[in-house]
Amino acid sequence: EVQLVESGGGLVQPGGSLRLSCATSGFTFSAFWLTWVRQAPGKGLEWVANIKTDGSEKYYVDSVKGRFTISRDNAKNSLYLQMNSLRAEDTAVYYCARDREYYGSGRDSWSNWGQGTAVTVSS
Amino acid sequence: SYELTQAPSISVSPGQTASITCSGANLGEKFASWYQQQPGQSPLLIIYQDTKRPSGIPERFSGSNSGNTATLTISGTQAMDEADYYCQTWDSGTVVFGGGTKLAVL
Numbered sequence: 001e002v003q004l005v006e007s008g009g010g011l012v013q014p015g016g017s018l019r020l021s022c023a024t025s026g027f028t029f030s031a032f033w034l035t036w037v038r039q040a041p042g043k044g045l046e047w048v049a050n051i052k053t054d055g056s057e058k059y060y061v062d063s064v065k066g067r068f069t070i071s072r073d074n075a076k077n078s079l080y081l082q083m084n085s086l087r088a089e090d091t092a093v094y095y096c097a098r099d100r101e102y103y104g105s106g107r108d109s110w111s112n113w114g115q116g117t118a119v120t121v122s123s
Numbered sequence: 124s125y126e127l128t129q130a131p132s133i134s135v136s137p138g139q140t141a142s143i144t145c146s147g148a149n150l151g152e153k154f155a156s157w158y159q160q161q162p163g164q165s166p167l168l169i170i171y172q173d174t175k176r177p178s179g180i181p182e183r184f185s186g187s188n189s190g191n192t193a194t195l196t197i198s199g200t201q202a203m204d205e206a207d208y209y210c211q212t213w214d215s216g217t218v219v220f221g222g223g224t225k226l227a228v229l
Contacts, residue, residue: 044207044222045160045211045220047219061218095166100168111177
């Protein structure tokens with residue numbers, strides 16, 4: 001069974017940092033693009049970043065460029081999101097998700113999602 | 124930047140057909156996916172590449188995409204289908220989500 005479990009969320013002051021983790025199991029981790037998607041309270045889905053199978057390509061939404069860094073450890077089957085210079089508008093539930101396709105293009109859809117971890121940026 | 128537009132909410136009677144639309148410039152030239160999100164739950168992929176259903180998704184869910192509009196159709200809508208639905212595509216290497224449509228089954 002494919003599983004993705006996020007952790008690392010919490011309350012942080014504006015300007016602070018957090019590192020989110022996504023532990024996975026049940027699939028060949030190194031063969032799938034992975035992504036972070038967030039959802040602000042009462043709002044819709046917003047893609048944050050994604051990363052290629054080997055970590056050689058990373059893409060970000062403009063609003064987080066230069067502040068967030070996506071990374072992966074294929075030996076630990078884990079995905080990460082380092083979030084720096086956090087702002088109130090980063091408050092959201094953050095989901096990690098796995099691409100639908102084995103060695104896909106990274107430009108499709110996401111078939112498996114974690115349960116999310118909540119990040120609150122507030123003083 | 125590219126935008127996808129969805130109606131904020133629609134309602135349907137049980138057993139009837141619900142059509143949820145997603146509009147974007149020349150959307151028919153791109154692939155559209157659809158996600159269902161129940162309250163308090165993670166999103167669930169229900170349609171990918173315009174028309175395809177992942178395994179385990181009921182046949183009552185179907186999709187189409189042409190011109191500027193992608194459509195998610197739910198035939199014989201059930202109470203359990205009450206949820207938020209999001210369309211999604213890719214444009215210039217970035218992901219675009221629609222704003223979501225809340226489906227009420229009344």
